[in-house]
Amino acid sequence: MRIEFERFGGFAGMRLRATVQTETLPAAQAQEIEALVVAADFFDVPPNLSAPQPAADRFQYEVTVTDGERCHTVRADETAVPVTLQPLLRRLTRMATRN
Amino acid sequence: MTVSTAGMRSAGMRPAGMRPAGMRPAYMRSACMPQHHVHCFIPPHMLKEIAERGSPAQRDRALKTLLVSEQLRGQREALTGLPGLATRALAVGKQRNVYDAENGSTLPGRLVRAEDAAATGDLAVDEAYDGSGATYDLYHDVYERNSIDNAGMRLDSSVHYQQGYDNAFWDGQQMVYGDGDEDLPETERLFNRFTIALDIIAHELTHGVTQYEAKLAYWDQSGALNESISDVFGSLVRQRALGQTAAEADWIIGAGLFTPRVNGVGIRSMKAPGTAYDDPVLGKDPQPAHMRDYKQVDYDNGGVHINSGIPNHAFYVVARELGGNAWEKAGRIWYVALRDRLEARSDFAAAARITHSLAGELFGAGSLEQQAVRTGWTEVGISVEGGDTGNGKAGCLGAPAAALATLLWPLGGPRGQVG
Numbered sequence A: 001m002r003i004e005f006e007r008f009g010g011f012a013g014m015r016l017r018a019t020v021q022t023e024t025l026p027a028a029q030a031q032e033i034e035a036l037v038v039a040a041d042f043f044d045v046p047p048n049l050s051a052p053q054p055a056a057d058r059f060q061y062e063v064t065v066t067d068g069e070r071c072h073t074v075r076a077d078e079t080a081v082p083v084t085l086q087p088l089l090r091r092l093t094r095m096a097t098r099n
Numbered sequence B: 001m002t003v004s005t006a007g008m009r010s011a012g013m014r015p016a017g018m019r020p021a022g023m024r025p026a027y028m029r030s031a032c033m034p035q036h037h038v039h040c041f042i043p044p045h046m047l048k049e050i051a052e053r054g055s056p057a058q059r060d061r062a063l064k065t066l067l068v069s070e071q072l073r074g075q076r077e078a079l080t081g082l083p084g085l086a087t088r089a090l091a092v093g094k095q096r097n098v099y100d101a102e103n104g105s106t107l108p109g110r111l112v113r114a115e116d117a118a119a120t121g122d123l124a125v126d127e128a129y130d131g132s133g134a135t136y137d138l139y140h141d142v143y144e145r146n147s148i149d150n151a152g153m154r155l156d157s158s159v160h161y162q163q164g165y166d167n168a169f170w171d172g173q174q175m176v177y178g179d180g181d182e183d184l185p186e187t188e189r190l191f192n193r194f195t196i197a198l199d200i201i202a203h204e205l206t207h208g209v210t211q212y213e214a215k216l217a218y219w220d221q222s223g224a225l226n227e228s229i230s231d232v233f234g235s236l237v238r239q240r241a242l243g244q245t246a247a248e249a250d251w252i253i254g255a256g257l258f259t260p261r262v263n264g265v266g267i268r269s270m271k272a273p274g275t276a277y278d279d280p281v282l283g284k285d286p287q288p289a290h291m292r293d294y295k296q297v298d299y300d301n302g303g304v305h306i307n308s309g310i311p312n313h314a315f316y317v318v319a320r321e322l323g324g325n326a327w328e329k330a331g332r333i334w335y336v337a338l339r340d341r342l343e344a345r346s347d348f349a350a351a352a353r354i355t356h357s358l359a360g361e362l363f364g365a366g367s368l369e370q371q372a373v374r375t376g377w378t379e380v381g382i383s384v385e386g387g388d389t390g391n392g393k394a395g396c397l398g399a400p401a402a403a404l405a406t407l408l409w410p411l412g413g414p415r416g417q418v419g
């Protein structure tokens, strides 16, 4: 499974990115992340999760998961992220590097 | 009717949600205009009636009733768009509440410090309390403004938001602060708590002021202006608290936010945009200081935190030219622009034209102040005579809209009350 993750905006306006290839990770970590993708029901999350209006200093996320034949991209405003997706975003944020 | 009259004006007289097709930039995924949700429990037209037709005593009583019910119910938005009432009969002064989100996402959280309560010993709590107080004081003492809505709105702040939350924001009703990288081992932390810099607190509170005044749309140039206004007053609050002149101030936004592991002095520099940090992990400060380096990007709502460097630097140059305390002259011009002239879709050129013309009105045509404003915008590549009027200006209103405006605001505008 391949995951591309980006976070934009926030007070600092810094860009955060991560590319995760689960096959290259230690087995426990790969399982943990794949489980978060499943728990988020990621392939059924609507591709555009927008807040009613852009909110000052909040983040925006863009996540693409490719798993075999399946590929899905989700763009989300921070305020519109479903509770089920939050753990995955939090995990990816911690794996990301800035710039 | 849930659309405030002021909101209609900023949307070019269209009720929210009825913006014309094709206006929305590609990266804008929202379907509505970026106006805050005004869940008025008293319709604006009724407030308008009280403001315009009531006797002075009725107005005062209405205001007091509104203030009390507002405090009881937390319905602060009730007073939105009522500038006529705002300066009147304000028994309520500075009111601050600080809440502890206890590392969760539920807002506001547990009340830990109310107005006049003693310091708690929790750094973030006390910084949020003192910082919102210093911000209230600048607006009140220098610009005669009573809080975010100019009607005594209570200043609510929540600290310890989530875990490892390296951000601060204004959510339309209150300020919210994360603790930075507190969840990482100390040797890996890049960010301290976000209350650590007074200008960050004043930046967030100023988003509230902008929400009640110019309502600058949070994307592209109007969004970068919105961001810049928050940085300008953020820096001014800090300069005033430190007793610094324009020459003495560092003009850094977010000084102290980085841990010593980061090669940087802060998040943004108004004096030298693009130089605040240059770090192997964080990358380099992307801010431009001139229009030739304006960044067209499809993220961050069109780079609102990037291109704010341009108007930020214009303000810095104006303050540098004038010398002395930046909040007194440069700050006043910018404040009156925010309160009375800037509109939802104002762009950089409109801001240049407006502040230049205001400097002439406030300090005299051809005054040193007006010359300084011209110099400021010229240094960032923007003409104060710019032909581009931006979007949504009053002059672009169609005839029916203009007639409606006259009906709604016979006294010459929904904000009125210059002075």
Ligand SMILES: [Zn+2]
Pocket: A011, A056, A057, B203, B207, B227, B230
């Ligand atoms: Zn901001």
